[in-house]
Amino acid sequence: MAIAMRVRAGTGEIKILMTHPSENGLRKDAKTGQLVPAHFVKNVTVAVNGKTVMDGEWGGGVSKDPYLGFKVKGLKAGDKVAVNAEDNTGDKGSAEATAS
Amino acid sequence: MNSIRRHVLKAAGSAGLIGTAIAAGLLKPGQALAAWNSAGFNATKTDEALAAIGASGAAASADIQVKAPDIAENGAVVPVEIVTKLPNVESIAILGEKNVNPLIATYKLTDFDGSLSTRMKMGQTANVRAVVKAGGKFYTAAKEVKVTVGGCGG
Numbered sequence: 407m408a409i410a411m412r413v414r415a416g417t418g419e420i421k422i423l424m425t426h427p428s429e430n431g432l433r434k435d436a437k438t439g440q441l442v443p444a445h446f447v448k449n450v451t452v453a454v455n456g457k458t459v460m461d462g463e464w465g466g467g468v469s470k471d472p473y474l475g476f477k478v479k480g481l482k483a484g485d486k487v488a489v490n491a492e493d494n495t496g497d498k499g500s501a502e503a504t505a506s
Numbered sequence: 507m508n509s510i511r512r513h514v515l516k517a518a519g520s521a522g523l524i525g526t527a528i529a530a531g532l533l534k535p536g537q538a539l540a541a542w543n544s545a546g547f548n549a550t551k552t553d554e555a556l557a558a559i560g561a562s563g564a565a566a567s568a569d570i571q572v573k574a575p576d577i578a579e580n581g582a583v584v585p586v587e588i589v590t591k592l593p594n595v596e597s598i599a600i601l602g603e604k605n606v607n608p609l610i611a612t613y614k615l616t617d618f619d620g621s622l623s624t625r626m627k628m629g630q631t632a633n634v635r636a637v638v639k640a641g642g643k644f645y646t647a648a649k650e651v652k653v654t655v656g657g658c659g660g
Contacts, residue, residue: 418619430627432606432658449540459616465547467602467610467658469583469625477619492540 407447407499409491415483415505420452420460421475422489424499430466447472450491454478481505546609552601552635555609559599560644561637567592567645572636574651581628582657588622592640598622603648604632606658629658 408425424447431444444466452460459478485505492498546558556562573587588598595618600610610626626634633648 430607430658448542454617457616459618461614462611463542463547464611465607465609467605467607467627469627469657473623473625475621475623476613476615477621479617479619 407491407493407497409489409499409501411487411489411501411503413481413485413487413503413505415481415485418477418479418481419475420478420481420487422450422452422473422501424472424491426470426472426493428466428468428470428472432466444494447491447493450474450489452487452489454481454485454487456486456488543609543612546612547607549609550606552603552608555601555607556637559609559612559637561599561639561646564637564644564646567638567647570636570638570645570647572634572647572649574634574649577652577654578628579654580657581630581653581655583625584628584634584651584653584657585625586623586634588636588638590620590636590638590640590645592638592645594641595620595638596642597639599637600624600626601635601637602626602628602632603635605629627657628653629656 410423412421426447427445429442429445433442435442446466447464450462451458483506488502490500543558546555549555549558569590569592571589573589574584578584595615597614599612601608602610631652633650635646635648637644637646
């Protein structure tokens, strides 16, 4: 999966956008009438300079192309922020950004 | 028959190997597979989901704001922001109370600074509930969102 991340030192904001279908396994395909198999992001972690600040567990109720934004105290310009995600099929994605 | 037996033995053997590796400290369980609260995410009632995340006794709190639209035309994408002034926030959970599976997401947080936003699916008009664990206690607040077209399929 593709992940984009933006980090602002001034406000402490970390914004993450993923490209992912986030299928909850409950939706039927309009053409075939068959259930679309579950395919969603399960685990997401965000670390600042190697220290985990967010450890998330997600379900299929997160919207398609998941967005997460949150604020962290003490974020300084130059801090290295990393996000790692894994979905229910084992597919992984990651991104890094430097606070500015 | 023999080949089936061989496969079964092989499978049992590899499962045993992983178990041995965990016991020997070569593999930490957390590394083998990240934690995921299946009881919580598979729960079909809000009460069950709250129990599964240990938040059954969460106290209503005016220090949590659930910001979401009054009316969501598209239940597939409902923007939600949880804002709280509670100190020492340890985790946040978000639920859509009438969704087939109410629990949307949980977030363990360190150095949290009061705001978390995401976008969630809603099957029908319902409360969006936030549960915040702060200083070892659970607090909760909710906001009703009217949904015109549900976004959970089914």
